[in-house]
Amino acid sequence: MAEECAVQVAVDVPLFGTFSYLTHLPLRAGQRVRVPFGPRRVCGFITNDIPTEGIEIGRLKRVEELFDELPPLPATLLAMVRFAADYYHHPIGQTLFTALPGALRTDCAVRLEDERLWQLTGAGLAEEPPARQKARRALWQALQDGPLTNAAVRAVSAQAGRILADWLQEGRAERVPPEPLPLRVAPAPSLNDEQQRALEALSETRDDFAPYVLHGITGSGKTEVYLRLIERVLAAGRQVLLLVPEINLTPQLIERFTGRFPATRVVMLHSHLADGERLKGWVDAWQGRAGIVIGTRLAVFTPLPRLGLIVVDEEHDSSFKQQDGLRYHARDLAVWRARQERVPIVLGSATPSLETMANVAAGRYRRLTLSRRAHDAARLPAIRLVDTRRIKLVEGLAEAVIAALKARVARGEMSLVFINRRGFAPVVACHECGWLSGCPRCSAKLVVHLAERKMRCHHCGWEEAVPHVCPDCGNVDLKPLGQGTQRLEAALARLLPEARLLRIDRDTTRHKAAWDEVYRKVRAGEVDVLVGTQMLAKGHDFGALSLVTVLNADGGLYSADYRAAERLFAQLLQVAGRAGRAEAPGEVLVQTQWPEHPLYQALLRHDFDGYAQTLLEERRMAGFPPAVHQALLRADAYELASATAFLTALRAEAEPHADGVLVSGPAPALMVRLANRERAQLVFESGSRAALHALLERLVPLAERLAKTHGRALRWSLDVDPQEM
Numbered sequence: 001m002a003e004e005c006a007v008q009v010a011v012d013v014p015l016f017g018t019f020s021y022l023t024h025l026p027l028r029a030g031q032r033v034r035v036p037f038g039p040r041r042v043c044g045f046i047t048n049d050i051p052t053e054g055i056e057i058g059r060l061k062r063v064e065e066l067f068d069e070l071p072p073l074p075a076t077l078l079a080m081v082r083f084a085a086d087y088y089h090h091p092i093g094q095t096l097f098t099a100l101p102g103a104l105r106t107d108c109a110v111r112l113e114d115e116r117l118w119q120l121t122g123a124g125l126a127e128e129p130p131a132r133q134k135a136r137r138a139l140w141q142a143l144q145d146g147p148l149t150n151a152a153v154r155a156v157s158a159q160a161g162r163i164l165a166d167w168l169q170e171g172r173a174e175r176v177p178p179e180p181l182p183l184r185v186a187p188a189p190s191l192n193d194e195q196q197r198a199l200e201a202l203s204e205t206r207d208d209f210a211p212y213v214l215h216g217i218t219g220s221g222k223t224e225v226y227l228r229l230i231e232r233v234l235a236a237g238r239q240v241l242l243l244v245p246e247i248n249l250t251p252q253l254i255e256r257f258t259g260r261f262p263a264t265r266v267v268m269l270h271s272h273l274a275d276g277e278r279l280k281g282w283v284d285a286w287q288g289r290a291g292i293v294i295g296t297r298l299a300v301f302t303p304l305p306r307l308g309l310i311v312v313d314e315e316h317d318s319s320f321k322q323q324d325g326l327r328y329h330a331r332d333l334a335v336w337r338a339r340q341e342r343v344p345i346v347l348g349s350a351t352p353s354l355e356t357m358a359n360v361a362a363g364r365y366r367r368l369t370l371s372r373r374a375h376d377a378a379r380l381p382a383i384r385l386v387d388t389r390r391i392k393l394v395e396g397l398a399e400a401v402i403a404a405l406k407a408r409v410a411r412g413e414m415s416l417v418f419i420n421r422r423g424f425a426p427v428v429a430c431h432e433c434g435w436l437s438g439c440p441r442c443s444a445k446l447v448v449h450l451a452e453r454k455m456r457c458h459h460c461g462w463e464e465a466v467p468h469v470c471p472d473c474g475n476v477d478l479k480p481l482g483q484g485t486q487r488l489e490a491a492l493a494r495l496l497p498e499a500r501l502l503r504i505d506r507d508t509t510r511h512k513a514a515w516d517e518v519y520r521k522v523r524a525g526e527v528d529v530l531v532g533t534q535m536l537a538k539g540h541d542f543g544a545l546s547l548v549t550v551l552n553a554d555g556g557l558y559s560a561d562y563r564a565a566e567r568l569f570a571q572l573l574q575v576a577g578r579a580g581r582a583e584a585p586g587e588v589l590v591q592t593q594w595p596e597h598p599l600y601q602a603l604l605r606h607d608f609d610g611y612a613q614t615l616l617e618e619r620r621m622a623g624f625p626p627a628v629h630q631a632l633l634r635a636d637a638y639e640l641a642s643a644t645a646f647l648t649a650l651r652a653e654a655e656p657h658a659d660g661v662l663v664s665g666p667a668p669a670l671m672v673r674l675a676n677r678e679r680a681q682l683v684f685e686s687g688s689r690a691a692l693h694a695l696l697e698r699l700v701p702l703a704e705r706l707a708k709t710h711g712r713a714l715r716w717s718l719d720v721d722p723q724e725m
C-alpha cells in the first residue's frame, strides 16, 4: 500500500478554506472524490496536497472514493476559480461548484457516452466471415466503408454489439477516436469597408492578450465580423468562446453559427439545459471536440484547451452579472481569462457600458467602430420627441402617438410600443425649475416613499419629509417621476380595436417555444402592434418595424439609481435600432415631459459617444463607478432594525481598517422589503482597487463572526462591483 498523505479538498459549503483528508491514493489537484463531511457524504475536488508533517494525521477522515471517469480539472480552470474566489471574497468550494456543470457536483459517478468509433484491424479485414454467418458478415461488410459509431453498429443488427465485443478481444476490431472534420465555411456576404477594417484590426493579435471593443450600431454587422474572425481562429485549429446574454441565445443566432460552420461542433451552454446535456457539451469543449462554445454567463468557466478567442456580445447587458451566490461578472472574468490564457477578446455592443468606455478612454481597450448599417438600404430611423407637458393624454398616450399607430395599422405595417417599467426608484422633481431631491450628505438622490411622505438616501441613510413646494422656485406641483404603466396595455387594445396586438414580456416568453411562436407570428405578418418591456430592447430582429413608440421613459432620467440614465439611454438606442431595419426607414416617437434633457438631445442625434462622456463626467464628479470601485455588504433580517444593528456594529469594527476607503451607511436597500425580509447595506468606495480589497479581506471574517451574535435570522452577503444598489 502506498504511503498515507493528506490532501486538501474543496467542498460545496459556505465556509472559507478547504478541508484536509487522508488518503493512500496518489491524488492530484483537480480530481473528483467523495468525502465524509459531518454526517453527510459529499462530492469534493482535490485542490492541492500538503505535506503531512505537522498535521495530526490520525484525526483526519479519509477520502472515500475517487471518480476517475474524467481527467483532473485543468489547471487553467482551477486558477480562474481561485481568482474569482479571491476577487469576490467567496468561499473557494462554492466558487468551484458554481463553475461546474451540475452532474459533476453530485457524489456519484457520471456516465459519459463513449465517442470512439469501431473499426476493423488488419487481422479483422483479412478474414471475411463465411456467408452462413449472416450477422457477422453483415457487420463485416458495414465496416468496410469506414469506422462506425455505437449507434451505427446497433443499426446493423441486434447481435452486432456482442460480435464486436468478441472481435475486440480477438484483436479483429479496435476503437479509435473520431477524426476531426476539416473546417467548412458556408458562403457569406462580402464585408463592407468598415467591417473589413475592423476584421483586419481584430486579426492583428494572435496568441496574446488583446482587448478590443467592437462598437457598432444595431444592424451594423457586428455578428458578421465575429463570424469572419471566428473562421480565422477555427482555421488555425483553435477554439472560440462566445458569451451572450440569456435572452439572445435564440435559435436564429445558433442557426447562424451552425449554418456558417457546418462541419464544426458548436456547443451551447446555459442554465436551462438538462444535467446530462450540459455535461456533454462541457466535456466536448474540454476534450477539444467542440470548436465553438456559445453560452450565457456560466459558460465563462468552460475549459477550452485550445482557446484562441473570446467574444462577449452585448457586453453592456446586466445579465452577465450574477445576482446571488457567487456574484461574478462574466464579462470581467472573461477579460481576466483572456489575459491569463493570452488570447484576444472582443467586447461587442451598440451601447458599451461606461466601465468599458472608461477603459477605452484610458487606452486599455482598443475600440473599433461600425457606424453604418450593413444593408446599404437600411437607414437609421428618425427620432422625434413628443412633449407631453401641456397636452391632454388619453390613457397615458398622446394624440399624435395614437394617430401614428393608427396610420401604421391602416397601411399594414408593424409597430412596436415600448413600455419602460423597470423598477426605477422615484425621486421628486420640479418641472418648472428642474430642482431634484438630492441628498444633503452625499451625491445620491433621495427616494420617495409616498406612504410615509418621506424621502430617503439609500446610499448613506439620510431621511427627510417630502416638501410641499419646490425649495428653489416655490412651485406647488411637485410630483414623483415615473408613474405606473399597468393600464397602458389595456388602453391600447381599446384605442386600436382593429389592430392585432402581441404582448411580449417575461411572463409571455418564459419558454423557448414561446419565442419561436413570437417569431412565427411576426414573420407570417400576423401582428400589427408589438407591446413589450425592456426585453424588446435586446438583440431581436423582428424585420421591418415601421414605428417604435416609447412610453414612460422619464423615470430613468432622475432615478435614485445612478445607473438608471445609462441603462435608459442604452435601451432607447437599442429599441430605436429595431426601427427601419430592412428597406423601410423607421420612425421613433418618445413621449416625455423633459424634452430638453441632455439624454433625449443626445438620442435625437444618435450620439452615443457624447452622452457617454457626459455620464462619465457626472460619475467622476459624484464619485460613483467607474470613477471609483465599489462593494456592497448587504444584510437582511425579518426587521430592518436587526439588519441595521448588525451593519452598524460591523461598520464600527471595520472603519479602523478602512484606509483610503469611504464607508457609507447603513442605509435601507432601494427595495427594502423582499420576500418577507427587510434589507439594508453598507457601501464601500475607493479610487484604489487594492485599498478596497484590503479592507474586504478583513471585513469578511468580521462579518462572519458578528453575524453569529445577531440572531439566526440574519443573513449577509458581499457584492463586489455591484450592478444593483
Ligand code: ADP
Binding pocket: 189, 190, 191, 192, 195, 216, 217, 218, 219, 220, 221, 222, 223, 224, 225, 374, 375
Ligand atoms: P449586428 O450584429 O451589428 O446587429 P448583424 O451582423 O446581425 O448586425 O447584421 C445585420 C444584418 O445585416 C443581418 O441580416 C446580416 O446578415 C446583414 N449583414 C451583415 N453584414 C453584411 C454585409 N457585409 N453585406 C450584406 N449584409 C450584411
Ligand code: ZN
Binding pocket: 430, 431, 432, 433, 434, 435, 470, 471, 472, 473, 474, 475
Ligand atoms: Zn422648482
Ligand code: ZN
Binding pocket: 439, 440, 441, 442, 443, 444, 457, 458, 459, 460, 461, 462
Ligand atoms: Zn446620502
